[in-house]
Amino acid sequence: MIQQNGKALLEVRGLCATVNGVDILNGMDLTVSSGEVHALMGPNGSGKSTFAKVLAGHPAYVVTGGTVVYEGRNLLELKPEERARAGIFLGFQYPVEIPGVANSQFLRLAYNTIAVQRGNEELDPLEFDDLVRDKMKLLEMNPDFLDRSVNEGFSGGEKKRNEILQMALLEPHLAILDETDSGLDIDALRVVAGGINQLGTKDNAIVLVTHYQRLLNYIVPDYVHVMDAGRIVKTGGRELALELEARGYDWIGAERGAAAEATA
Amino acid sequence: MSTVLQNLVNQPYKHGFVTAIESDVAPKGLNEDTIRLISIKKSEPPWLLEFRLEAYRHWLGMDEPKWPNVHYPKIDFQAISYYSAPKAKPKLSSMDEVDPELLRTFEKLGVPMNERAALAGVAVDVIFDSVSVATTYKEKLAEVGIIFCSITEAVHKHPELVRKYLGTVVPPGDNYYAALNSAVFTDGSFCFIPRGVKCPMDLSTYFRINTQDSGQFERTLIVAEEDASVSYLEGCTAPKFDTNQLHAAVVELVALDRADIKYSTVQNWYAGDEKGIGGIYNFVTKRGLCKGADSRISWTQVETGSAITWKYPSCVLLGDNSIGEFYSVALTNNYQQADTGTKMIHIGKNTRSTIVSKGISAGHSNNSYRGLVKIGAKADGARNYSQCDSMLIGGSCGANTFPYIQVNNSSAVVEHEASTSKIGEDQLFYFAQRGVGAEEAVSMIINGFCKTVFQQLPMEFAVEATKLLGLKLEGSVG
Numbered sequence: 080m081i082q083q084n085g086k087a088l089l090e091v092r093g094l095c096a097t098v099n100g101v102d103i104l105n106g107m108d109l110t111v112s113s114g115e116v117h118a119l120m121g122p123n124g125s126g127k128s129t130f131a132k133v134l135a136g137h138p139a140y141v142v143t144g145g146t147v148v149y150e151g152r153n154l155l156e157l158k159p160e161e162r163a164r165a166g167i168f169l170g171f172q173y174p175v176e177i178p179g180v181a182n183s184q185f186l187r188l189a190y191n192t193i194a195v196q197r198g199n200e201e202l203d204p205l206e207f208d209d210l211v212r213d214k215m216k217l218l219e220m221n222p223d224f225l226d227r228s229v230n231e232g233f234s235g236g237e238k239k240r241n242e243i244l245q246m247a248l249l250e251p252h253l254a255i256l257d258e259t260d261s262g263l264d265i266d267a268l269r270v271v272a273g274g275i276n277q278l279g280t281k282d283n284a285i286v287l288v289t290h291y292q293r294l295l296n297y298i299v300p301d302y303v304h305v306m307d308a309g310r311i312v313k314t315g316g317r318e319l320a321l322e323l324e325a326r327g328y329d330w331i332g333a334e335r336g337a338a339a340e341a342t343a
Numbered sequence: 344m345s346t347v348l349q350n351l352v353n354q355p356y357k358h359g360f361v362t363a364i365e366s367d368v369a370p371k372g373l374n375e376d377t378i379r380l381i382s383i384k385k386s387e388p389p390w391l392l393e394f395r396l397e398a399y400r401h402w403l404g405m406d407e408p409k410w411p412n413v414h415y416p417k418i419d420f421q422a423i424s425y426y427s428a429p430k431a432k433p434k435l436s437s438m439d440e441v442d443p444e445l446l447r448t449f450e451k452l453g454v455p456m457n458e459r460a461a462l463a464g465v466a467v468d469v470i471f472d473s474v475s476v477a478t479t480y481k482e483k484l485a486e487v488g489i490i491f492c493s494i495t496e497a498v499h500k501h502p503e504l505v506r507k508y509l510g511t512v513v514p515p516g517d518n519y520y521a522a523l524n525s526a527v528f529t530d531g532s533f534c535f536i537p538r539g540v541k542c543p544m545d546l547s548t549y550f551r552i553n554t555q556d557s558g559q560f561e562r563t564l565i566v567a568e569e570d571a572s573v574s575y576l577e578g579c580t581a582p583k584f585d586t587n588q589l590h591a592a593v594v595e596l597v598a599l600d601r602a603d604i605k606y607s608t609v610q611n612w613y614a615g616d617e618k619g620i621g622g623i624y625n626f627v628t629k630r631g632l633c634k635g636a637d638s639r640i641s642w643t644q645v646e647t648g649s650a651i652t653w654k655y656p657s658c659v660l661l662g663d664n665s666i667g668e669f670y671s672v673a674l675t676n677n678y679q680q681a682d683t684g685t686k687m688i689h690i691g692k693n694t695r696s697t698i699v700s701k702g703i704s705a706g707h708s709n710n711s712y713r714g715l716v717k718i719g720a721k722a723d724g725a726r727n728y729s730q731c732d733s734m735l736i737g738g739s740c741g742a743n744t745f746p747y748i749q750v751n752n753s754s755a756v757v758e759h760e761a762s763t764s765k766i767g768e769d770q771l772f773y774f775a776q777r778g779v780g781a782e783e784a785v786s787m788i789i790n791g792f793c794k795t796v797f798q799q800l801p802m803e804f805a806v807e808a809t810k811l812l813g814l815k816l817e818g819s820v821g
Contacts, residue, residue, distance in 0.1 A: 135776050138768060159775035168776075175773040178764070179791025188787065189777035196778065228791070245777060 085113035088253055088284050089134075089154075094145035095309075096133045103129040105309035106145070111253065114281040118295055118320060119288045121306030122328045127288045128172055130306070131257040135169040136162050150252065164196040166252030168245070170259050172288075174238040176230040182241070183225035186211055190248050214247040218274045235262030243274050254278070255286045260294040272297030292324035305331055369426035375399065378526055381426050385495055385529070388502060394515060398525030401516030408519055411682035412711040412743060413651050415624065418589060425527045425560070484542070489573075490535040491546055494562050497533035504535055508566050512595040512632045512659070520591040520653075521628040524560045528593070531562035536571035536602075545801050547576040561592040567602035569635065574605040576804050590649075591626045600635030600662065605643070607800050608656075609808045612648035619678025619707075622650025629656035630686075633665035633694075641668035642685065643799040645808040650679060655713065657686035660694035660722075667696040670796040674789075674812060675708030675740070684714035684745075689725040689755070698729040701793050704740035711743040718755040725752060729759045734792050736766050736785070764792075 087110055094107040103126050111117055119127050133140045134147065136159035147154040154162060177185065183204075190210075191201040202210060212222055218240045230238050239259050246254055256275070260268055275298055279285055287298060295303070295317065303319040304311045305328065313319070313331050369380060378399055382392040407418075484491050490501060497505050515525040536542055567573055590612070596604050606629075615622030625648075631640035642656035652675075658667025669685035687696035696716065704710040716727045733742035744761050766788055774784035790797070790809060797805045 135772075137772055159772060160778055160780050163776050163778040171773065171776075175767075175769050177770055177773070177788060177791070179794055180787050181791075184787070185777075188779055188783065189774075192778040192783075249777065 085115065085281060085284075087111075088113050088150060090146075090148045092146045092148075094130075094133070094147060095143045096129060097141050097143055098129065098139055102143075103140075103309055104133065104145075107306075107310050109304065109311060111284045111286060113252070113284055115284045115302065116279060116298060116300045117284070117286045118300040118303045119286055119306060119311075120290070120303060120320065120323060123290075125306040126309040127306055128257050129309075131169055131172075131255045131286075131288055134162075134255055135159060135167060160192075163249075164193055166283075168249055168251030168254045170239075170242040170246060170254065170256035172257040172261065174230045174233075174242055176228070176233075178228050178231050180229050181225070182227055182229050183208070183211065185229045186225075186245065186248060189245065193249050211244075211248065214244055217247060217277060218244055219270050220244060236264065236267040239263055239271060240267070240274075243271050243278075247274065247278055250278075250283075252283050253286070254283065255288065257288045258290065259287070260289055260291060268294065269297060292320045295320045307332065368424050371424045372421045373399075373423070373425060373527065377425050381527060381529060384426060385498075387498060390506060391498060394510060395526050398515035398522045399527075402519065402522035402526055405516075405519045405522060408653075411653050411713070412709065412745075413653060413680040413682050415651055415680075418624070420523075423589060426529055484544075484546075487540050487543065488537040489540060489542055490533065492533055494528075494531040494533045494564060497535075497564075501533075501535070504566070505533065505564065508564055508595070508597055509562075510595075512597060512630050513593050513628050518628060520626040521593050524562060524591045524593040524628070528560040528562035531564070531592070533563075534565040534573065534575060536565075536567045536573045538568040538599075539570045540568075541571070542573040545574045545576050545804075547578070559588070559590040559592070561590075563592070563594040564597075565595070565604060565606070566597045567599065567604050567638075569600045569602060571599075572603035572605075574801060575607070576801065577606070577608045578610070578804075578807065588622075589624045589626070592628070594627070594629040594656075596631035596640055598631065598633050598635060598638035598640050598662075598665075601637045602635060603639045603641075604631060605641045606631070606656070607804055608642075608644040608646075609800075609804060610644065610646050610648050610652075613650075614648050614675075614679045615650040615677065617677050617706075619650070622679070623648065624651045625649035625654060626651075627654040629654065630659065631657065631667070632659045633662050633667060633691075635665070636662040636691070637664045638662050639666040639668070641666075641670070641799070643668075643670040643796065644672070644683075645793075645796070645800070645812065646671070646673040646681060646683060647812055649681075652679075652681040652683050654683045655685055657688070658696060659688045659690065660696065660725075661690045662694075663691040664693045664695075665691055666694070668799075669696075669698045669700070669714075670799040671700045672703070672793045672796045672808075672812070673701070673710055673712075674703040675705070675710045677706040677708060679706075679708040681709070682711045682713055684712045686715040686717070687727055688715075688717045688719070689722040689727070690719045692722060693724040694722055695725070696727045698727070698731070699795055700729075700731045701796055702731070702733045702742055703736065703789060703792070704733070704742050705736040707739045709741040709743075711745060713745040713747075715747040715749070716757055716759075717748075718750040718752050718757065720751045722752050723754050725755045727755075727757045729757075731759070731761045732792070733761075733763045734766065734789070735763065 089111040091107055091109040094104050096104040107130060121127055129140060133142060142155055187207045194201055215222060220240055230241060239262060259271060263271060272294060300317055303315050303317060305313040312335060375396060378395045382395060513521050516522050534546060565575060596606060598604050612623040633640050640658050644656060646652055656669060660667050667687050673681045673683050675681045684700060685698055698714055700712045702710040702712055712731045714729060718725045731744045735742055742763060746759055748757055750757060766785060771781050771784050789812060797808060800808055
């Protein structure tokens with residue numbers, strides 16, 4: 080499924096960002112090419128989720144340094160909705176509830192907005208209904224979801240499925256999935272991971288933000304990155320995740336300390 | 344976020360234009376001579392002049408209500424002109440005779456008249472300033488015995504009906520503004536649905552304030568006899584002015600045994616500019632009397648305009664098993680103030696009432712729900728359900744709920760639910776991350792919030808309500 084070394088989709092260089100005046104990202108570097116799956120791991124507070132939100136343009140995060148080039152454009156100049164229309168998708172760690180707005184209505188609006196951007200036809204409610212029911216099968220979702228308010232009263236697992244359903248509908252070029260595995264039981268994890276796997280192509284890329292190796296049993300990454308204190312401190316292949324699972328994160332800090340001593 | 348929202352909510356009033364029509368304006372000021380002048384201008388019978396003078400004498404002894412949660416400079420009632428009528432040709436036999444300038448105004452407002460009205464299936468009794476200009480569908484309605492005309496015409500053609508019901512729901516001395524209206528009302532609508540008749544179409548009136556500094560005192564009276572039913576629509580827009588305009592309407596509804604009256608309002612009067620200058624003062628008394636057993640009166644209102652709204656469409660549930668309903672969306676922005684709600688007075692046995700109020704506040708506005716549920720001593724088995732939800736947009740607006748509950752019968756069941764929510768940055772970001780801009784996101788959230796009320800509106804009116812709400816908050820409502 081994965082074809083290595085596609086064209087560079089995302090190039091992050093020296094990215095620094097703050098939230099409420101606190102430095103969270105401190106010189107983040109990452110290159111993602113089409114066709115790749117990256118896993119971003121690291122202890123709590125290392126900046127994984129912040130990185131995801133900064134890429135999506137969350138207004139609470141202020142970029143204080145560095146560059147982000149996405150499909151040859153300066154991503155940081157684009158508004159959040161422009162980034163989304165350009166094909167960046169953020170799977171939320173905590174999907175937001177929108178009372179009173181039917182999921183079907185929300186999904187169709189999002190779909191049509193992106194469709195127009197790509198020069199495709201908008202779908203009327205009936206056409207969209209066919210499409211969305213088809214995509215829902217992929218995630219083994221009950222069609223009742225369409226009539227409920229967006230994420231309102233959804234269980235943790237239902238919210239995550241709803242996120243991946245949106246990914247399936249919007250067909251992003253770069254999907255950043257922020258702890259999509261958290262809150263999922265083992266069956267739901269398999270279904271959601273299966274859905275994500277089917278959505279990966281040689282033309283798009285996926286960045287998985289996760290704490291746990293177990294997701295990577297289902298979605299095999301090409302690269303595993305370990306973040307600490309707002310930057311990537313180690314990169315490896317799938318085996319790195321297994322090593323983290325066995326040994327935790329502390330040894331990476333020790334290893335870096337030793338490396339620093341050796342070069343001193 | 345705040346800048347985006349400010350841009351959205353600060354779109355200029357789209358209906359701000361003044362029509363250049365010569366007006367027949369009475370000198371400013373209010374005294375018994377003014378009232379006699381109005382009565383003479385309108386060739387009224389003596390009993391009506393007496394009704395007016397009685398109300399005026401009540402009014403002289405009354406004070407402006409101070410309890411609403413609204414603030415405005417003192418109104419100089421002597422600086423207002425109490426009569427203004429377009430200098431129209433007296434009898435119009437066809438639409439061709441209507442002042443073309445007037446027709447263009449209606450065109451701009453999108454008022455459906457003649458063919459457009461026919462296509463929409465709406466009969467429009469158009470109020471322009473204070474005098475009815477054209478009434479459509481009258482003959483068709485007359486075939487089934489329905490009277491739908493200006494109240495002036497009704498006074499001349501059906502004096503016995505007007506005299507029988509006028510002031511029976513809102514007496515001449517009811518409250519300060521109702522008394523003022525009873526003294527000086529110049530026109531309005533009259534609707535009579537005879538026994539057993541289901542009105543075959545929605546009846547619609549568009550109000551429009553046009554002459555600068557002329558107070559507006561509409562009077563509406565709707566009577567549904569036994570087993571009759573009617574759905575009545577009222578929609579309002581007004582041109583942009585810098586001086587405040589007073590509007591004090593009275594609407595009376597009477598439902599006899601098993602009658603059903605549905606009264607829907609979409610109101611979008613000029614609310615003043617973004618600094619709060621100008622705009623309409625809307626002090627309205629609307630009340631329905633469920634006089635007969637098993638009767639039902641339902642108020643639905645979408646209030647988006649006016650600098651100040653003071654309005655409590657109410658139901659007096661006199662007949663046993665009668666039902667009162669109030670569904671309201673009130674949106675305030677900039678420096679608008681709204682103190683609105685309802686009164687449900689349960690007198691008969693097994694009477695039921697439902698109140699659903701949705702308040703939306705943006706800018707520096709203040710939006711208050713004030714509602715009274717009163718269960719009388721003889722109202723065995725009475726039930727009320729109230730739901731009051733507030734939504735805040737931005738951090739400088741206010742929302743208040745003032746529920747008053749008086750229960751004098753231990754068998755009554757009264758429920759009250761309230762909630763406050765805020766359109767948050769995280770919701771807007773969620774929409775943005777799916778490609779949807781703030782404007783459309785706000786519109787979708789607001790429409791979701793108001794859905795239970797919009798569902799009560801007749802179909803074509805719901806579409807219009809959505810548009811008017813959109814006009815106040817953003818450009819396009821999906």
